[in-house]
Amino acid sequence: MAAIETPVLPDTLPDLGRKEKTREHLEHEPGYLVICWNDPVNLMDYVTRVFQTVFGWPRQKAEHHMMQVHREGRSVLTRETLEKAEHYVHQLQSYSLHATLERDE
Amino acid sequence: MKFLQFSEGRFQFRLETAERDMLLQIIERYPLIPAAYHRASLGESTRELEATQKLLEEALEGQRQETRRQIKAVIEAGDRLQRKGRGWVLSLGREEIQWLLQVLNDVRVGSWLILGQPEELREQPLKLAEDKLPFLWAMEVCGYFQMTLLRALDS
Numbered sequence: 001m002a003a004i005e006t007p008v009l010p011d012t013l014p015d016l017g018r019k020e021k022t023r024e025h026l027e028h029e030p031g032y033l034v035i036c037w038n039d040p041v042n043l044m045d046y047v048t049r050v051f052q053t054v055f056g057w058p059r060q061k062a063e064h065h066m067m068q069v070h071r072e073g074r075s076v077l078t079r080e081t082l083e084k085a086e087h088y089v090h091q092l093q094s095y096s097l098h099a100t101l102e103r104d105e
Numbered sequence: 106m107k108f109l110q111f112s113e114g115r116f117q118f119r120l121e122t123a124e125r126d127m128l129l130q131i132i133e134r135y136p137l138i139p140a141a142y143h144r145a146s147l148g149e150s151t152r153e154l155e156a157t158q159k160l161l162e163e164a165l166e167g168q169r170q171e172t173r174r175q176i177k178a179v180i181e182a183g184d185r186l187q188r189k190g191r192g193w194v195l196s197l198g199r200e201e202i203q204w205l206l207q208v209l210n211d212v213r214v215g216s217w218l219i220l221g222q223p224e225e226l227r228e229q230p231l232k233l234a235e236d237k238l239p240f241l242w243a244m245e246v247c248g249y250f251q252m253t254l255l256r257a258l259d260s
Binding site for chain 1: 138143144145146147148153157160161164165168169172203206207210211213214217222223224225244248251252255258259
């Protein structure tokens with residue numbers, strides 16, 4: 001049986017095909033975190049209700065994330081494509097929650 | 106404001122006349138949060154995130170105008186806020202409660218911003234200039250209405 005030869009890669013790869021990532025490209029990568037941040041003004045029951053409404057989560061899961069926001073200052077709610085992350089952040093902000101999307105480096 | 110019952114797809118609440126007046130005043134204040142308050146991201150600004158910020162601001166503005174139109178239509182519909190005896194009865198569907206919660210929380214958070222975003226809301230007494238007192242009032246009243254609506258949804 002012939003052994004499969006492992007190709008040896010050069011130290012420096014040519015830059016062929018490496019393009020600046022466009023918005024269109026980024027939209028299809030699930031590389032964005034939707035994060036909710038703590039503040040002293042949003043009521044805990046309200047935050048739980050918003051998570052249930054926006055994500056369709058059962059109460060227990062929504063409460064878990066609400067408590068994480070409350071105790072740890074933030075909670076990562078989901079990891080999505082740019083387009084979906086924008087959608088969720090818009091939904092959360094429309095309920096006046098402090099939510100952002102961040103690149104998952 | 107008291108939750109009375111859920112009947113024929115609507116939640117019914119009893120309000121005293123003073124509570125009804127307060128609710129209408131709060132709705133008139135919506136939206137109170139400045140458009141620039143919400144940020145798409147706290148991270149380093151990139152071309153993609155700047156585009157996202159613009160999209161979110163436009164979407165939020167459109168959504169707030171729509172919510173304002175919807176909630177005013179509900180309140181002004183003759184069968185939703187009716188005088189009963191010495192008080193009022195407010196009847197809302199589940200989706201309409203969500204709209205009202207959005208309105209109330211916007212005014213609550215917007216008032217908190219105007220108050221200087223105090224970290225400790227239970228600090229007594231909050232040292233406030235006289236012209237800021239209506240915003241403390243609005244923040245507390247919104248919280249009171251929100252809790253009643255949330256308890257009704259959970260019941």
